Amino acid sequence: MAMLKLHDLELSGNCYKVRLLCALLGLDLDVIPVDFMAGAHKKSPLIDMNPFGEIPVLEDGDIVLRDSQAILVYLARKYGGETWLPTDAVDMAHVVSWLMVAENEIARGPNDARLHDKFGFPIDVDKARQIAARILGLLDARLSQNDWLAGDHVTIADIACMPYVALGHEGGISLDAYPAICAWIGRIRALPGFIAMPALHGES
């Protein structure tokens, strides 16, 4: 049995980014499906592990962690050496600035649009699409100049930002106008150990 356990929802991009990093790191992972529709994440025992009542939740032995971006930080620091999250001050700050984009603009843009269109959440979808258009433009500009979001190699910045961008079409947000983003998704897809999730943009 794997030491790492992920309380997971297959269709969640936030859960997928944890599964993806574990796959890229070659880590064995017990994936435990959460009955999201029944609200299992809002009830014991999950609510005791994460009082925010959200998934993913990662267990590594006695360690319990919440928030997908924080879980990526943990896995990168513990199992990824200096590659996925460098400890140099500038390099780390650049990675973190993109983790914040995943938590802020990407969550409020393409993710919210998908929650509205695919899952029926009562969200202001016009505002979500405005936020999406702005952040996709900024991402495409960055990725027109650089292969990766932070520094010159893949980091958890890419893993954190890619999923909801690559699921945006489920919220009515096309990537046709963003060739650099499409090429970047392709580079991530080509990484050794890559795994996909349902509806992810690009070749399956």
Place this chain on the structure above:
Amino acid sequence: MAMLKLHDLELSGNCYKVRLLCALLGLDLDVIPVDFMAGAHKKSPLIDMNPFGEIPVLEDGDIVLRDSQAILVYLARKYGGETWLPTDAVDMAHVVSWLMVAENEIARGPNDARLHDKFGFPIDVDKARQIAARILGLLDARLSQNDWLAGDHVTIADIACMPYVALGHEGGISLDAYPAICAWIGRIRALPGFIAMPALHGES
């Protein structure tokens, strides 16, 4: 002249958190006021330093950084040793999980409510207050059991989360029901080198 330059707005909690950490670290800082009302952050030269068109922006010699949480990470790593952002995987992940709360729930809750009430931004203030009530409850629960958000001493988690919580009354959000939050703000205020900003909760 200080090596560190902050492109700043006095009334921004995101700029304040950078000023505060510099003060607590004893760092000399050139504070450069940005003409926010004139949109200087959306124009050259600031837009060239930060294509997101936002402040704060920090310059440290040739280094230019955006996003208040990422700037805290940079300052902590470069000037703060292991105290403000530990490099241990679990400890760092816990800090980052609270940086995400600052970027997500606190930004969309008390910060959005203040933007609506104090600055007239067209924001769904009822939703902002719902988000605020949820996150203040979670913060108060955490702080009823622990003096600090991450680990057993002050970190950038506290510096990132405190400002907009302590400015919430400017968005109609009282802290009267949250004694543990009030005590935590008091502990931060008591730190050597602490500086305040206009309207911050507690004794001035």
